[in-house]
Structures are given as structure tokens and as C-alpha cells.
Amino acid sequence: MKRYNPKDIEVKWQKKWDADGTYKVDLDSVKPKYIGFGMFNYPSGAGIHVGHVRAFTIPDIMTRAKRQQGFASYQPIGWDSFGLPAENYAIKTGVPPQESTKTAIKKYHEQYRALGWAVDWTKEINTTDPEYYKWTQWVFTKLFEHNLAYQQESPQWWCNQCKTVLADEQVLGGKCWRHDSEEDPLVSKRNLKQWFFRITKFADEMLEATEDLDWTQSVKASQQSWIGRSIGAEVSFAIEGNKKELKVFTTRPDTLYGATFIVLAPEHPLVADITTEEYKADITSYAKSSIVKSEVERQQDADKEKTGLFTGAYAINPVNNKKIPIWVADYVLMGYGTGAIMAVPAHDERDFAFAKKFDLDITRVVSNNEPDEDCTHAEGVLINSEEYNGMSSAIAREQIVKDLQTKKIAHEKVNYRMRDWLISRQRYWGAPIPIIHCESCGPVAVPEKDLPVELPKIENYRPTGGYVSVLAGVEDWVNVPCPTCNKPGKRETDTMDGYVCSSWYFLRYVDPTNSEQAWSSARSKQWIPVDFYNGGDHATAHLLYARFFMRFFHSIGLVDSPEPFKRMIYHGKIKAGDGSVFSKSKGNGIDPLEVIEQGYGADAIRLYEMFAAPVELAVLWDEQGIPGAYRFLNRVWNITQEFLASSEEQLDDKITADIRMIEHKAIAKVTEDIDGVLFNTAIAALMEAVNGLYKLKGEGKLKKDDVWQSAIESILMLLAPFAPHITDELWSQLGHDDSIHIDHWPTLNIDYVTLDTVTFVVQVNGKLRAQIQLPKDSEKEVVLTAAKEDENVKEYTAKGNLVKEIFIPGKLINLVVKD
RNA sequence: GGGCGAGUGGUGGAAUGGUUUACACAACAGACUUAAAAUCUGUCCCGGUAAAACGGUUGUGGGUUCGAGUCCCACCUCGCCCACCA
Numbered sequence: 001m002k003r004y005n006p007k008d009i010e011v012k013w014q015k016k017w018d019a020d021g022t023y024k025v026d027l028d029s030v031k032p033k034y035i036g037f038g039m040f041n042y043p044s045g046a047g048i049h050v051g052h053v054r055a056f057t058i059p060d061i062m063t064r065a066k067r068q069q070g071f072a073s074y075q076p077i078g079w080d081s082f083g084l085p086a087e088n089y090a091i092k093t094g095v096p097p098q099e100s101t102k103t104a105i106k107k108y109h110e111q112y113r114a115l116g117w118a119v120d121w122t123k124e125i126n127t128t129d130p131e132y133y134k135w136t137q138w139v140f141t142k143l144f145e146h147n148l149a150y151q152q153e154s155p156q157w158w159c160n161q162c163k164t165v166l167a168d169e170q171v172l173g174g175k176c177w178r179h180d181s182e183e184d185p186l187v188s189k190r191n192l193k194q195w196f197f198r199i200t201k202f203a204d205e206m207l208e209a210t211e212d213l214d215w216t217q218s219v220k221a222s223q224q225s226w227i228g229r230s231i232g233a234e235v236s237f238a239i240e241g242n243k244k245e246l247k248v249f250t251t252r253p254d255t256l257y258g259a260t261f262i263v264l265a266p267e268h269p270l271v272a273d274i275t276t277e278e279y280k281a282d283i284t285s286y287a288k289s290s291i292v293k294s295e296v297e298r299q300q301d302a303d304k305e306k307t308g309l310f311t312g313a314y315a316i317n318p319v320n321n322k323k324i325p326i327w328v329a330d331y332v333l334m335g336y337g338t339g340a341i342m343a344v345p346a347h348d349e350r351d352f353a354f355a356k357k358f359d360l361d362i363t364r365v366v367s368n369n370e371p372d373e374d375c376t377h378a379e380g381v382l383i384n385s386e387e388y389n390g391m392s393s394a395i396a397r398e399q400i401v402k403d404l405q406t407k408k409i410a411h412e413k414v415n416y417r418m419r420d421w422l423i424s425r426q427r428y429w430g431a432p433i434p435i436i437h438c439e440s441c442g443p444v445a446v447p448e449k450d451l452p453v454e455l456p457k458i459e460n461y462r463p464t465g466g467y468v469s470v471l472a473g474v475e476d477w478v479n480v481p482c483p484t485c486n487k488p489g490k491r492e493t494d495t496m497d498g499y500v501c502s503s504w505y506f507l508r509y510v511d512p513t514n515s516e517q518a519w520s521s522a523r524s525k526q527w528i529p530v531d532f533y534n535g536g537d538h539a540t541a542h543l544l545y546a547r548f549f550m551r552f553f554h555s556i557g558l559v560d561s562p563e564p565f566k567r568m569i570y571h572g573k574i575k576a577g578d579g580s581v582f583s584k585s586k587g588n589g590i591d592p593l594e595v596i597e598q599g600y601g602a603d604a605i606r607l608y609e610m611f612a613a614p615v616e617l618a619v620l621w622d623e624q625g626i627p628g629a630y631r632f633l634n635r636v637w638n639i640t641q642e643f644l645a646s647s648e649e650q651l652d653d654k655i656t657a658d659i660r661m662i663e664h665k666a667i668a669k670v671t672e673d674i675d676g677v678l679f680n681t682a683i684a685a686l687m688e689a690v691n692g693l694y695k696l697k698g699e700g701k702l703k704k705d706d707v708w709q710s711a712i713e714s715i716l717m718l719l720a721p722f723a724p725h726i727t728d729e730l731w732s733q734l735g736h737d738d739s740i741h742i743d744h745w746p747t748l749n750i751d752y753v754t755l756d757t758v759t760f761v762v763q764v765n766g767k768l769r770a771q772i773q774l775p776k777d778s779e780k781e782v783v784l785t786a787a788k789e790d791e792n793v794k795e796y797t798a799k800g801n802l803v804k805e806i807f808i809p810g811k812l813i814n815l816v817v818k819d
Numbered sequence: 820g821g822g823c824g825a826g827u828g829g830u831g832g833a834a835u836g837g838u839u840u841a842c843a844c845a846a847c848a849g850a851c852u853u854a855a856a857a858u859c860u861g862u863c864c865c866g867g868u869a870a871a872a873c874g875g876u877u878g879u880g881g882g883u884u885c886g887a888g889u890c891c892c893a894c895c896u897c898g899c900c901c902a903c904c905a
Contacts (some may be wrong), residue, residue: 002891018842169860182864194870216821216826217824218823218900219899219900221822221823221824221901222822222823222899222901223824224898225821225822225823225900225901225902226900226901228901228903230904230905232905248905249905250892250905251904251905252905263905265896282869312861329903331902331905332903332904333904335904336905337905339905340905341905343905344905347902348905349820350903350905351905353903362862395843415904416904416905417901417904421840431829540900540901579857601823611831611832611842611843612831612832612843613831613832616824617825617831617832617901618870619831620831621830622830622844624844624845625831625843625844628843628844629843631858634857635858635859638858666835669824680831680842680843681832681833681841681842683842683843684832684833684841684842685841685842686842687842687843688841688842691842694859698859698860727858759838761837761838763837763838763885763886765885765886766837766884766885766886766887767886768838771838792872797895803885805885806886808837811837812837812838812886814837814885814886815885816885816886
């Protein structure tokens with residue numbers, strides 16, 4: 001009997017799949033389509049560890065199952081290969097990122113193949129390939145054409161280690177997303193002229209659509225909180241002795257009578273204008289230090305003592321014409337709302353803390369159950385608000401805005417937490433922004449015929465130290481004629497945020513070699529949205545960006561769907577046994593190739609990782625898990641060998657029914673669970689089926705018979721998405737010439753899993769007292785009679801009077817007994 | 820502080836409002852073996868019993884129900900995301 005040895009079979013099948021093009025999809029197939037994959041991978045020098053295996057096995061199973069079920073199933077592959085690690089490596093070693101990226105990708109190829117992931121290598125893409133970033137640049141020019149890409153000078157996050165600005169979404173807890181460990185410093189702000197994409201234009205649409213997405217709930221919640229819509233009003237306050245008006249945003253216009261002072265952000269343009277001579281020196285230095293001080297330091301600690309200064313100026317509260325002081329404080333942020341607030345200390349904790357510290361008036365205007373001396377955010381009934389007294393907060397809120405609106409003092413306003421997407425990066429290893437600056441024409445997009453704007457090869461990658469990229473020093477690249485007027489112009493020297501490349505790649509996947517267009521509409525129509533997407537890291541920003549791009553493409557008729565990903569799973573991380581995260585810096589990542597080399601094989605790693613827990617949950621790496629999975633595969637192998645070696649013999653009806661029951665229960669459960677991405681229970685069902693067959697084998701009932709063959713083949717087909725190598729091997733040993741992975745999925749026959757006789761549970765007062773075997777469709781009276789005959793049931797019903805019977809057909813009867 | 824989610828054996832985890840603990844890991848026992856590994860078979864929530872019966876048990880307390888791990892309310896703990904966003 002042959003023994004299960006993954007080393008013998010896995011490489012053999014990987015080669016055969018490659019040679020046969022088993023996973024090559026025909027993009028113009030007439031079969032129903034299915035496309036699924038994990039989030040774009042960055043090919044780092046270290047390769048993948050066992051944590052990544054989970055991320056890529058999940059879509060592998062989904063697309064494999066669909067391929068077996070007769071779909072044109074496509075698991076694409078590509079590399080998100082622009083980025084800082086390769087550039088930093090170049091600075092250190094002088095090896096061009098073009099080369100180190102290629103080397104890294106090679107290692108990934110080896111790992112991906114060894115794990116048996118069914119990707120279509122013939123359609124591989126790579127963001128650093130000029131043929132790809134040509135179209136990334138084209139996307140930029142389209143956005144520019146539609147006024148959704150613009151330049152603006154403003155204070156921006158600056159990571160001093162990356163030597164570049166960062167988008168809002170790339171700052172986590174005040175630190176750069178690439179430098180967020182404890183020893184890393186906070187990012188700071190620099191006033192720079194930068195390129196932005198107007199993502200906020202779609203904020204509302206995206207928010208509305210989020211609820212209906214078939215995505216992991218926590219990811220949807222993240223999307224919603226990032227977009228952060230709040231509905232309120234913008235109210236204008238007159239400034240005493242100044243013609244200009246001061247606008248504030250508030251979500252609580254019902255508390256307007258309680259606004260006892262105004263607070264401006266230190267950067268607010270009116271600060272210089274209104275500050276009186278007496279306070280000018282102090283205010284100027286406060287504003288200066290606040291602006292230089294990173295905004296994160298200002299925000300970091302909500303419990304921090306409030307700081308601020310009086311400007312000497314007063315505003316007039318439009319509802320009661322009261323004179324209220326205008327202050328400057330760093331707890332008000334220029335980037336949100338209007339950069340100015342009406343402070344209502346009685347009903348806002350921050351304003352309350354500020355008022356207490358600087359001894360400002362506190363006027364309660366909402367009455368509720370909260371104690372008077374505290375600040376309360378809760379709603380209630382208005383007091384101290386003249387004609388609005390007695391109104392509920394909700395009604396007053398609308399009424400006050402309505403009344404002020406007629407005087408053009410206020411109007412309803414919706415605000416978003418999300419800011420426009422800053423995409424400029426002052427680094428070399430990115431896609432150049434395809435803009436030429438011309439003195440007479442301004443910024444001009446590079447015409448499509450001149451794309452791509454290729455990255456020039458350079459010798460020294462070290463950033464200049466200023467706030468520009470090294471590209472600024474490549475003179476013969478920078479100096480080009482203006483495409484419009486032909487006068488001398490200069491190229492934009494910033495490159496694009498890597499997220500730009502990864503926000504549209506799924507469209508390139510469905511038309512990877514198109515040299516005329518980024519993608520054809522026929523292809524996007526057929527294949528997009530993506531049926532199945534999964535990821536586990538940096539998901540918020542990437543998903544927002546990809547959704548934004550799709551909405552933009554949709555708005556100009558380039559795609560049919562406004563959403564990129566129909567179904568999205570956010571899987572939990574795999575952590576080291578001690579609970580720490582696998583990481584390069586810790587050096588605790590386990591290379592899956594090592595585990596394969598130990599002899600367990602790729603199938604066992606895959607199976608273990610899918611079986612350990614539901615996909616959304618974090619999992620601690622368990623050394624014992626792989627041998628466990630290997631043991632199960634071994635049982636599958638051995639029973640197949642024993643079947644092949646067994647003697648032919650007719651089975652009796654009882655055994656036939658038992659085998660079919662085992663087979664079809666597994667078909668029903670595994671098919672359903674894969675569809676629901678419930679892999680751990682699908683695998684458990686397969687184990688149960690194999691255990692059932694082993695039991696029959698132990699009783700000497702394993703014979704060479706069609707019923708046995710069918711059961712074993714069904715189990716192999718159901719196991720194939722999880723363990724592709726062993727199943728294709730056994731499939732061929734069972735006499736098949738074709739691959740198990742294409743168009744082979746067992747069909748459920750419901751009759752085989754329907755029993756004529758079932759176990760009825762008999763309860764007395766909800767407690768189990770007996771189990772009786774009866775025909776499945778027995779009437780209540782029959783079950784009741786049988787139940788009453790049971791000795792144990794008799795004992796309990798004798799304790800009182802039977803007042804009621806609850807009957808669930810085919811399942812249960814509950815006798816309710818009372819004294 | 821806000822939002823989302825979760826608390827079930829020694830462990831990872833199962834469970835359409837209907838037999839709690841499927842499947843596995845670890846542990847223990849038996850078979851095979853000179854022996855070990857591998858493999859096969861069995862035991863495995865707590866109390867109770869020779870074995871059953873029986874009683875208790877899904878973070879805590881209450882509620883709805885014939886019946887609650889599951890639904891509702893309050894509380895405790897943990898995880899993730901957001902957070903001086905007006």
C-alpha cells in the first residue's frame with residue numbers, strides 16, 4: 001500500500017497544473033463568472049509567513065469551489081510593488097528598486113506555487129511595470145479633467161522617517177502607518193503645496209451605500225465612522241467693530257442661547273484680523289506654537305489641560321444679541337467644520353472644561369434629569385431661551401435654524417470627518433504625477449499619447465533633505481515643453497501615493513494586457529464587481545479609496561457598478577503562540593516553506609489554518625495543529641488505498657443506506673458552509689464523514705463497490721478546495737484522467753439524508769426524559785401515546801396533572817405538568 | 820468618551836428558540852510492536868452511581884417562553900475600530 005507522502009505528490013501536481021493551464025481562465029468564457037482574491041500584496045524581501053497563508057487560502061477556497069461547480073472562476077495575481085521598503089533598500093545598497101522588486105517577486109512566486117494557490121499566472125500584473133502605471137497616470141488625468149484632482153497649499157502630515165507627506169488615513173494614533181511602533185516619533189505638519197483627490201465629493205453616496213454591502217460588519221462600521229457624517233447647522237456671528245462675519249458649525253443649534261463664547265482654531269484666518277493690540281503679541285506666539293506643534297500632540301490627550309487665549313474681540317450671539325468673547329484655543333481644529341465653534345459650556349464637555357479653567361459664563365439652556373452643576377450632552381426641554389422655552393431639543397433645533405434662515409444667519413449643513421485624499425509623495429519609488437507646470441497655462445495634464453511618464457533611472461536615491469523628491473534634481477527629465485503652448489515647462493516631481501495604484505487594480509485584472517485602454521468596458525461589465533474579496537490590514541483607507549475610484553468611473557460611464565467588491569471578508573490575524581503579531585522586525589514569522597519541508601506539506605498547513613477557527617477570528621499559532629491536520633489527510637489517503645485494494649462484493653441495503661447517508665450529509669453541509677465562508681465547520685463535517693466511513697471499515701464492510709467509490713469521490717471533491725494536491729492525486733488513483741479541480745462537485749440527493757425513522761425527544765417541563773424511535777411523520781397522538789408509555793416519563797408525569805403538550809413534528813414533544 | 824463584536828470543557832471552537840459541549844488539540848487507557856514512533860479503538864464539563872437514574876452548568880443578576888448559550892433589560896470582563904470632529 002502506498003503511503004501518504006506530500007513531498008512526492010505536491011510538486012508533481014503543481015507542475016502538472018502549470019503545464020495543463022488548470023487555473024487559467026478564459027475571460028470571454030460563456031460560463032457564469034466568479035472572481036475572487038485577497039488584498040493586493042506588497043512583495044517585501046522577507047517573503048510571506050504563515051499568517052499570510054490564511055489570507056490567501058480563503059479566496060483560494062472560494063474560487064476553487066466555484067471552479068469545481070462549473071464557473072469560469074478567476075483568482076488573479078499581482079504585485080503592489082511601489083513603496084518605501086524597496087527605495088530605502090536602494091538608498092542603503094544602491095540596488096535599484098526595479099531590480100530588488102523583481103528579486104522579491106521571484107521569492108513570492110516560489111511560495112505561492114508551493115502552497116498550491118490556484119492563481120492564473122498568465123494574467124499577472126505589477127504596479128511598477130510602466131505598462132501598468134501608464135494607466136494609473138491615465139486615471140489621474142481623468143480625475144484632473146473632471147476637476148477631482150487639484151493642488152492646494154495647506155499644513156500636511158509629514159513623516160520625517162519616510163521623508164514624505166502622508167494622507168489623513170495613513171496616520172494612525174498620531175504616527176505614520178509605516179512607523180507606528182513605540183519608539184517611533186509622532187508625525188508633524190508642514191505647510192506644502194500638494195495634490196489632492198476630491199474623495200469628499202462622494203462621501204454622501206458612499207456612506208449611503210455602505211449599509212447594504214455584504215461585508216464584515218466591523219469593516220462597514222469603520223467605513224461609516226471614517227466618512228463621519230454629522231448633520232447640523234452653520235451659524236453666522238457678527239463681530240463687534242468688524243464687518244466680517246464669523247461662521248461656526250454646530251450639531252446642536254438648540255443650545256444657541258447657551259453659547260457664551262466663541263473659540264477659533266489658532267490657524268483661523270480671522271485671528272490676526274480681530275485680535276486687539278493688547279493681546280496681539282501673546283496670540284501670535286500661541287498660534288505659532290500651536291501650528292508648529294503637531295496637531296496630534298494637540299489632539300492626543302483628551303484629558304489634557306485646555307489651553308487658550310482671549311483675543312480681546314467680541315461676537316454677537318444672533319439669537320439674543322448678547323456680546324460674547326472670542327477666544328483662540330488649540331482644541332478647535334482648523335480642518336473640521338469652519339475651524340470655529342460656538343462654545344456651549346453647559347452642554348459640551350470640552351467647552352465646559354474650558355469655561356471652568358478660564359472662568360467663563362455657563363448658561364444652562366436644556367432642562368433634563370442631569371444635575372444642574374454638571375455639563376450635560378443629553379437632550380431635554382429648552383429653558384433660558386426666550387420664545388423657544390418649553391420646546392423639546394429636537395423641535396427647537398429645527399425651529400431655531402428655520403427662523404435664523406429667514407434672516408440669512410443660519411442654514412442646515414452636513415459635515416464630514418473625511419478629508420480629501422492627499423496623494424503627493426516626495427519620494428522616488430512611485431508613479432510620477434503626470435503633470436507639467438507651465439508659467440502661462442498652469443498645471444497641464446500629460447496627454448494620453450505621452451503616457452507613461454516613466455521614472456528616470458538615477459544613481460543616488462537619497463532624498464534631498466528638502467520637501468521635494470530626488471526627481472527634482474533630474475534636470476533633463478524635469479525640463480519639458482508645455483504640451484499646450486510648447487513654452488518651457490517643468491514636470492511635477494512628486495510621485496503618487498501607492499494606494500492610488502491599488503485603488504483600481506481589480507479593473508486591470510480583468511483586462512491585463514490591453515494596450516489601448518486601462519480596461520475595456522465589455523470586460524468590466526462582465527467581471528466587475530469582484531465577487532469575493534478579503535483582507536485583514538489597512539482595510540479602511542484602501543476600501544474607501546477603491547470605492548471612491550469606482551464611483552468616479554461609474555459617474556463618467558466607465559463601469560457599470562458603483563461598488564468594487566460585492567462581498568468582503570475581514571479575516572482575523574494569525575499570531576504567534578504568545579499572542580504577539582508575526583513581524584519582520586521581531587523575526588518570529590514562520591516561513592510556510594519550512595513547514596512543507598518538514599514533510600507535512602502545503603495541504604496540511606492550509607487545512608489547519610482553515611480549521612483552527614472561523615475566518616473572522618484571530619488565531620494563535622499552535623504547533624500541534626499541523627500534525628492534527630496531517631493526521632486527517634493521512635486517514636483520507638489510507639481509506640482510499642484500502643478501498644483500491646479491497647475485494648469486490650455486493651453490499652446489503654442497510655450498509656448502502658448508511659454510506660449514502662454519510663456521503664450526502666457531507667455534501668449538504670460542506671456545500672452550504674463554503675458558500676457561507678464557514679470553513680472550520682465544513683472541515684469538521686468532512687472529518688465526521690471520514691470517521692463514519694472508518695467505523696464501517698472497522699466492521700469489515702469496506703468493499704470494492706460503486707457506493708463506496710461514490711462516497712470516497714464525493715469526499716475528495718468536497719475536500720479539494722482545502723487540500724488540492726492530495727485530492728487530485730487520489731482522484732487520479734481512482735481512475736480519472738482529468739483534474740478534480742475543474743467542473744467536479746458532488747450533487748446532493750436529499751432522499752439519502754432523509755430518515756424514515758427518527759428520534760423524538762420527550763421532555764417533561766422542558767427537561768429531557770426520554771428518546772423514542774418513531775416514523776418521521778408520526779402524528780402528535782402517536783408520539784404522545786408512545787411517550788406516555790415510557791417508564792421514566794411516567795414517573796415524572798405522575799407528579800402532577802398534564803396540562804399541555806407542545807409538539808414539534810419529527811422532532812420533539814414536551815409535556816407540561818403542573819400540581 | 821463613542822461605535823462594533825465577543826464571553827460555552829484543560830485548549831481551539833460547535834450549536835434554525837428544542838438532547839449544551841459537534842469537530843479537533845492536549846491528556847489518559849487498550850490493541851498492534853521485543854520496544855518506541857506511527858496507526859487503530861476507547862475514555863474525557865462538575866457532582867452523583869458499580870453502571871444507570873438523578874442534580875448542577877454556557878461571565879453575573881433579572882425578564883419573556885411549555886422550553887433560553889440563543890430573544891429582552893441591567894451589570895461585569897475582554898477584543899477591535901474611532902476619538903478634543905463641535
